[in-house]
Amino acid sequence: LNSHKQSYSNRGMSLEEDINVTNQYYLTHDICVIHKKPTPVQIVKVDYPKRSAAVIKEAYFKQASTTDYNGLYKGHYLDFEAKETRNKTSFPLHNFHEHQIEHMKAIVKHNGIAFVIVRFKTLGKTFLLEATKLFPLWDRQYDDAGRKSIPYHYFLDNGFEIPINYPAIVDYIKIIDQLFF
Amino acid sequence: LNSHKQSYSNRGMSLEEDINVTNQYYLTHDICVIHKKPTPVQIVKVDYPKRSAAVIKEAYFKQASTTDYNGLYKGHYLDFEAKETRNKTSFPLHNFHEHQIEHMKAIVKHNGIAFVIVRFKTLGKTFLLEATKLFPLWDRQYDDAGRKSIPYHYFLDNGFEIPINYPAIVDYIKIIDQLFF
Ligand SMILES: [Mg+2]
Ligand SMILES: [Mg+2]
Structure with missing residues (x-):
């Protein structure tokens, strides 16, 4: 993990x-089982060379139909999306996709735990915001006076700053513990 | 769904x-939220042509680190792998990978619901087998006298045949209901 620390302090991560x-640390230490979903790809053409691995020769990126991360913590279903911005005063809502919001609404409806992790890179701050605190802002953006972004102070007031702890880098499970357990 | 019925009766599915x-039906009818994970791909080369979508020009299939399906049902975390065989008398264990079994063991340990869905194509039978009923056979295969396959009668005795119901084609949630709720 030392090499990681180094590259992190170099702001390369x-x-x-x-x-x-973080998830790898959580898994190895039997804290929870959370995985990132692979990037969805539409495969069009594959070559099967003799005596070597199949090569995908033509493929396209597809829109994901869900969030990036899900898994299991203390018997509960966890689901989240992670996004970062260089903005300093707000987080633009267009960073989320309609189907991701719909997916998180379905998760909440079926008694799962849904949230987003948002990093303000320039400020060096990372927040966990429950999906239920995101939905009203998302829905309101389509109103006449609706904002297209989430003000930074909304994260301060309604979100939870995630401690950057070694060796778990984005120690979000600490916040989940406070909120739900 | 009619076109699907037709192709199903043609044994094309x-x-x-x-x-x-089935999962799409479950989602649309608000029964549960289960998605297939995308096929994991190692992307090596991407072209960005002007005025059109990025094209992946070189990529390779990667081994998945988890099972194919997971999601949420009545507040519970569900996780499963689906496999089919043309064999009539047994299911070869090499169809599963070590890391898939390890993943399902982690799920059970953290109080999730893990299982496999196995179809004997030639027999036209599809079974749900709880992961906890698979683990002992998996572990025992490495013993001297250990079998490398699961006998068909093991599914009859320890698994549950999944009803093929329209419009949910592989109605596994019925079995989950009987087992856990
Ligand atoms: Mg994403
Ligand atoms: Mg598979």
Whole structure:
């Protein structure tokens, strides 16, 4: 993990990479079982060379129909999306897709735990915001006076800053513990 | 759904396609939220042509680190793998991978619901077998006298045949209901 620490202190790590390291730590230490879903790809053409692995020669990125992460913690279903922004004062809602919001609404309806992890890169702050706190802002953006972004202070007032702890880099399960257990 | 019925009666549908149709039905009818994970792909080369979508020009299939399906039902975490065989008397264990079994063991340990769906294509029978009933056979295969396959009668005795009901094609949630709720 030392090499990771180094690259992290060099600001080379993305939020997604941090969360993947965190999930690996959680898994190894039997804390929870959370995995990132693979990037969905539409495969069009595959070559099968003799005596070597199949090569995908033509494929396209597909829109994901769900969030990026899900899994299991203390018998509960967890589901979340992670996003980062360089903005300092707000988080633009267009970073989420309609079907991701619909998916999180279905999760909440079926008694799962849904949330987003949002990093303000420039500020060096990472927040957990419950999906139920996101839905009203999402829905309201289509109103005449609706904002197209979430103000930074909304995260301060309604979200929870995630401690950046080693060796779990984005220690979101601490917040989930406070909120639900 | 009519076109599906037709192709199903033509035996053109794989177990995976049937389960995907089933999950779509479950989702639309607010029964549960289960998705298939995308096939994991290692992307090596991407072209970005002007004025059109990015094209993946070189990529390779990666081994999945988990099972194919997971999601949420009545507040509970569900996780399963689906496999089919043309064999008539037994199901070869090499159809599963070690890391899939490890993953299902982690799910059971963290109080999730893990199982496999196995179809004997030639017999036209599809079974749900709880992961806890699979583990002992998996572990025992490495013993001197250990079998490398699961006898068909083991599914009859320890599994549950899944009713093939329209419009949910592989109506596995009925079995989950009987077992856990
Ligand atoms: Mg994403
Ligand atoms: Mg599979």
